[in-house]
Amino acid sequence: MSKHSIMVNINGSDAEYEVDSSDTLLSLIREKAGLTGTKQGCNTGECGSCTVLVNGKPVNSCLMLAVEADGAQITTIEGLSANGLHPVQQAFIDAGAVQCGYCTPGMVLAAKALLDSNRSPSDDEIKRAIDGHLCRCTGYKKIIDAVKIASKKLLEEGS
Ligand code: FES
Ligand code: FES
Missing domain, CATH: 1.10.150.120 ([2Fe-2S]-binding domain)
Structure with missing residues (x-):
């Protein structure tokens, strides 16, 4: 499995991650970034619990590859409450x-x-x-x- 280095901005902070070509954005967010507010349900695009905003648009992160998020701005639920509840x-x-x-x-x-x-x-x-x-x-x-x-x-x- 090939490795890729990607840059993403998550909740306003830039970070570089090493990902496998098959890693999902959901696994990047939960396992590498440690942001477990994003939930894993069906893992097949049917429940919406893994939704995050990618460049402002809602995306099922279980269906998006981490490499496809290279250069993107990602907002997770944690990013909404930096200054108190949204x-x-x-x-x-x-x-x-x-x-x-x-x-x-x-x-x-x-x-x-x-x-x-x-x-x-x-x-x-x-x-x-x-x-x-x-x-x-x-x-x-x-x-x-x-x-x-x-x-x-x-x-x-x-x-
Ligand atoms: S985990 Fe159900 S849509 Fe992604
Ligand atoms: S699934 Fe329990 S509050 Fe929606």
Whole structure:
């Protein structure tokens, strides 16, 4: 298996990693960068729990090779709370949209990406944004409510 040296920016910090050609971005994030807030569920692109933002777009990190992330800016759930909880994270708490929490990092990052591009999404747009994310315990209504609370807060803040 061939080795590659890649440079990535994770949550604002540049770092160089030695990866195998078959390593996934998920394994880089969890095992090499030690950022275990990114969850591993199905490992086949079906649950969304491994979602991170790559250059601002949500990506199933279990399906992306680490070498493909060379030069990318990656945001994991840890990157959202460097200065306290992000409004989307707080909204998930306020809406009671977190139970076991396994899906939550991926859901929060999908919601953030949506709100970054559309501060006032419709219910259908929210549903589409979290379409690839499975939650086995909370149910989706509270998660949709959370995204709406975050939308309102961000609009109020004008941020
Ligand atoms: S672990 Fe990547 S989509 Fe399920
Ligand atoms: S809160 Fe448990 S899977 Fe969503």
